Amino acid sequence: MESTVLIFLIFILVLSIFLGFEIISKVPSLLHTPLMSGSNAISGITVLGSLVAAGMAKNAGHGELAAILGAVALMFAMINVVGGYFVTDRMLNMFKKKEPKKTGK
Amino acid sequence: MNISILINLVYILSAIAFILGFKLMSSPESARRGNIISGVGMLSAIIVTLIDPQVQRYDYIAIGILAGTAIGLLLAYRTPMTGMPQMVGLLNGFGGLASLLVAWAEFHARSELMGAGDAAIVWLAAIIGAVTFSGSFIAWAKLEEKFISGKPVMYNGQQIVTGLIILGMVVAGVFFSLYPAGEGAYWHFAIFAVLALALGVALVIPIGGADMPVVICLLNSYSGMAACASGFIVQNNLLIVAGALVGASGVILTLIMCKAMNRSIANVFLGGFGTPVKGEALAITGELKEVKASDAYLMLEAANRVVIVPGYGLAVSQAQHAVRELMEEMEKNGAEVSFAIHPVAGRMPGHMNVLLAEANISYDAMVEMDAVNPQMDSVDVCMIIGANDVVNPAAKEDKTSPLWGMPIIEAHRARTVIVMKRGRGKGFAGVENLLFFRNNCRMLYGDAKTSLQALVGEFKSARS
Numbered sequence: 001m002e003s004t005v006l007i008f009l010i011f012i013l014v015l016s017i018f019l020g021f022e023i024i025s026k027v028p029s030l031l032h033t034p035l036m037s038g039s040n041a042i043s044g045i046t047v048l049g050s051l052v053a054a055g056m057a058k059n060a061g062h063g064e065l066a067a068i069l070g071a072v073a074l075m076f077a078m079i080n081v082v083g084g085y086f087v088t089d090r091m092l093n094m095f096k097k098k099e100p101k102k103t104g105k
Numbered sequence: 106m107n108i109s110i111l112i113n114l115v116y117i118l119s120a121i122a123f124i125l126g127f128k129l130m131s132s133p134e135s136a137r138r139g140n141i142i143s144g145v146g147m148l149s150a151i152i153v154t155l156i157d158p159q160v161q162r163y164d165y166i167a168i169g170i171l172a173g174t175a176i177g178l179l180l181a182y183r184t185p186m187t188g189m190p191q192m193v194g195l196l197n198g199f200g201g202l203a204s205l206l207v208a209w210a211e212f213h214a215r216s217e218l219m220g221a222g223d224a225a226i227v228w229l230a231a232i233i234g235a236v237t238f239s240g241s242f243i244a245w246a247k248l249e250e251k252f253i254s255g256k257p258v259m260y261n262g263q264q265i266v267t268g269l270i271i272l273g274m275v276v277a278g279v280f281f282s283l284y285p286a287g288e289g290a291y292w293h294f295a296i297f298a299v300l301a302l303a304l305g306v307a308l309v310i311p312i313g314g315a316d317m318p319v320v321i322c323l324l325n326s327y328s329g330m331a332a333c334a335s336g337f338i339v340q341n342n343l344l345i346v347a348g349a350l351v352g353a354s355g356v357i358l359t360l361i362m363c364k365a366m367n368r369s370i371a372n373v374f375l376g377g378f379g380t381p382v383k384g385e386a387l388a389i390t391g392e393l394k395e396v397k398a399s400d401a402y403l404m405l406e407a408a409n410r411v412v413i414v415p416g417y418g419l420a421v422s423q424a425q426h427a428v429r430e431l432m433e434e435m436e437k438n439g440a441e442v443s444f445a446i447h448p449v450a451g452r453m454p455g456h457m458n459v460l461l462a463e464a465n466i467s468y469d470a471m472v473e474m475d476a477v478n479p480q481m482d483s484v485d486v487c488m489i490i491g492a493n494d495v496v497n498p499a500a501k502e503d504k505t506s507p508l509w510g511m512p513i514i515e516a517h518r519a520r521t522v523i524v525m526k527r528g529r530g531k532g533f534a535g536v537e538n539l540l541f542f543r544n545n546c547r548m549l550y551g552d553a554k555t556s557l558q559a560l561v562g563e564f565k566s567a568r569s
Contacts, residue, residue: 001223001340009337009345016346020353023124026131029448029473032358032455033189035130036325038140039354040196041147042123043328045347046203048154049339053210054169055160066214071165073206076199078173079180081151084196085144086181091189092137094462097469 034091041084050074108158115153116343122146123347127354133468150343186463187420190453194245194321200328201237204230204335205298211338212294217286223338224285228278230334231294232301237327239305244320247309248452255314267307274300308374318453319362319373326355358454365448367500367511391542393529398556401523401549402563408485408521411435411442412477414514415457416450418491418527419553425464427557428490432466434564443470445477445487445514447495478515487519489540490553491526497538508536522546525553 027035053070122142129139154160184192208231212219219227246252274297281293312320329351336344363370405411413432419425432442444466450457458471481487489496496516499506516522517540524541526548540546549556 001220001226003222005340006222006337009340009342012342013333013345013349016349017353019124020127020350021357023127023131024350024354024357027127028131028133029361029446029455030458030468030471031130031133031136032361033193033451033453033459034136034140035127035354035455036193036322036358036453037189037196038126038130038143039325039329039351040193040200042126042143042347043197043200043325043332043351044203045147045150045344046200046207046332046335047147047151048341048344049207049211049335050169050203051151051154051166052157052159052339053207053214054165055155055157055162056210056214057161066210067162067165069206069210069213071169073203073210074166074169075173075176076206077203078170079177080196080200080203081147082174082177083180083192084177085140085147086178087184087189087192088140089137089144090181091186091459091462092133092140094459095133095136095468096462096465097134098467 031092031095034088037084037091038088039084040080041088044077044080044084047074047077047081050077108156112153112157113342115149116341119146119150119343120346122149123350127350186459187452189456189459190317190321190451191245191248193325193453194241194248194317197321197324197328198238198241198245201234201241201324201331203234204328204331205234205238207335208234208338209294209298212285212290216290219285221282221285224282225278226334226337227285227294228281228297230331230338231298232274232278232304233327233331233334235298235301236305236308237324237331239302240309240320240327241305241324243306243309244317244324247312247314248317250314253310255317257313258310263307263311267304270300270304270307273297274304312373316366316368316373318449318451319359319366319368319370321453322355322358322362323370324355326352326359329353329355361448362454365512367508389537389539389542391544393541393548394546396523396547396549398549398559399563401547401556402560402567404486404521404523404547405435405440405488405560406438406564406567408435408440410483410485411440412472412481412484412487412516412519413442413444414487414489414492414496414516415444415446415461416490416492416495417452417457420451420457420460421491422527422553424490424554424557425460425466427554427561429461429464429466430561431557431564432470434561437568438564440485443472443477445472445474445516447474447492447512447514449495450492474512474514481515481518484519486521486523487516489516489522489524489526490557493526493538494536496540497536498543499536499539502539506536516540517543517545520545523549525549525551525556527552
């Protein structure tokens with residue numbers, strides 16, 4: 001990797017860390033569990049790296065191993081994305097204001 | 106338009122969606138919308154990556170996506186709310202594993218193109234991923250109490266073993282970075298990957314079940330850092346932005362939990378935490394005063410302002426719905442009822458709020474510790490259900506107590522305190538609770554659910 005690219009990526013990293021601390025410290029403790037499951041979903045962003053790996057052609061003498069590793073990584077990252085977003089939605093849907101429904105089995 | 110420009114434009118939009126998603130989480134009213142926006146951002150990023158020219162075949166991609174989606178949906182809808190800490194722990198681990206595998210795949214396919222710097226990044230991504238994976242697996246098993254007990258596992262020379270593992274990882278990493286395309290590179294990779302897996306186990310196994318919330322938060326942060334590190338390998342901005350947001354979130358939550366337990370991170374990971382603290386015998390004055398449900402009813406019936414302090418014991422006896430019924434009865438009776446929630450009330454940050462919300466308790470009745478303490482003097486009855494250490498005044502009054510300095514809900518300042526408790530046992534910290542011996546405190550022994558139902562019954566029969 002060229003050093004200019006590396007510097008550029010570090011630049012983005014540093015700004016994102018500061019941004020993260022700013023916005024996440026505003027999340028009330030009421031929502032900390034959905035915040036964590038939502039973070040799980042977003043850390044599934046590794047899907048993008050896994051997609052590229054799983055889509056590698058089997059040439060250049062590497063065989064299929066890289067693509068298989070990519071597919072397994074993709075599966076785990078997808079569990080995070082799908083599991084994380086849906087369980088967060090399920091939880092947030094339970095947070096209601098006064099006059100809740102009379103069901104609650 | 107150039108494909109790579111299109112892809113990167115969409116990545117910018119995805120980054121905005123993630124940031125907005127977290128921002129909208131600042132209020133329960135907008136949080137659900139935020140989560141959906143964030144999800145749309147993720148979906149767009151996935152779709153646009155599929156047209157990346159580096160992607161040349163779709164068979165493995167289809168398998169990976171389908172399998173992951175199916176398992177993800179199953180987890181999302183099958184996991185009970187009490188199981189949220191385990192699920193988050195498991196997902197932390199999967200995030201780490203994905204990063205480890207991506208690092209491996211990249212190394213396998215491109216080792217001959219790698220310089221020392223690239224190899225060092227592969228090393229970093231692989232070890233963060235591996236530690237996150239094995240550490241999360243142990244945390245999950247401890248919470249489930251499946252393969253290992255929740256008790257801390259200690260052995261002699263623990264820190265030396267951990268130190269040796271780290272040393273080995275670094276040495277293998279240095280060789281790997283110097284000769285990434287060399288003969289031994291695969292061996293070096295295997296050695297540091299296995300050592301990193303061992304490190305995750307070594308770090309988490311000595312930590313007791315009571316401290317798992319801190320560990321889960323920290324591993325949540327690691328899973329973000331792992332995504333960040335993979336972003337450096339594949340040179341993808343979006344991975345770095347998203348990973349950094351998650352990393353920051355995990356660190357913030359870790360600090361909040363440590364503060365609420367009055368511990369430093371170092372103390373959680375190195376000290377003999379989680380093991381019961383042997384305090385010196387305290388001079389306790391007063392005696393335990395037991396009441397029956399019928400007497401407790403009279404106190405609640407006369408109260409205008411009631412604060413309920415729930416602990417994990419409430420969830421253990423599945424009493425959330427019973428407590429909501431009692432709340433409704435007391436509100437019909439004209440009382441103002443709220444729940445005071447300590448940051449460590451559940452098994453992870455915010456867990457108690459979710460458990461109460463599940464039982465249809467509205468979120469504006471849930472009050473944070475810092476908001477409720479200043480008003481405690483005007484509370485008629487403070488009812489404690491399945492909580493112990495978090496209401497122990499020893500934290501404020503007894504300097505010899507292991508709890509000294511821990512922030513507590515100051516229940517003892519209410520006019521009357523009713524404690525619902527299964528038996529006479531001590532809390533997690535193994536400390537006698539001074540509150541129980543106070544003059545204004547009454548003990549209502551028995552299963553929380555049964556006691557609550559008895560109280561609801563009293564209210565109902567009085568009305569009819």
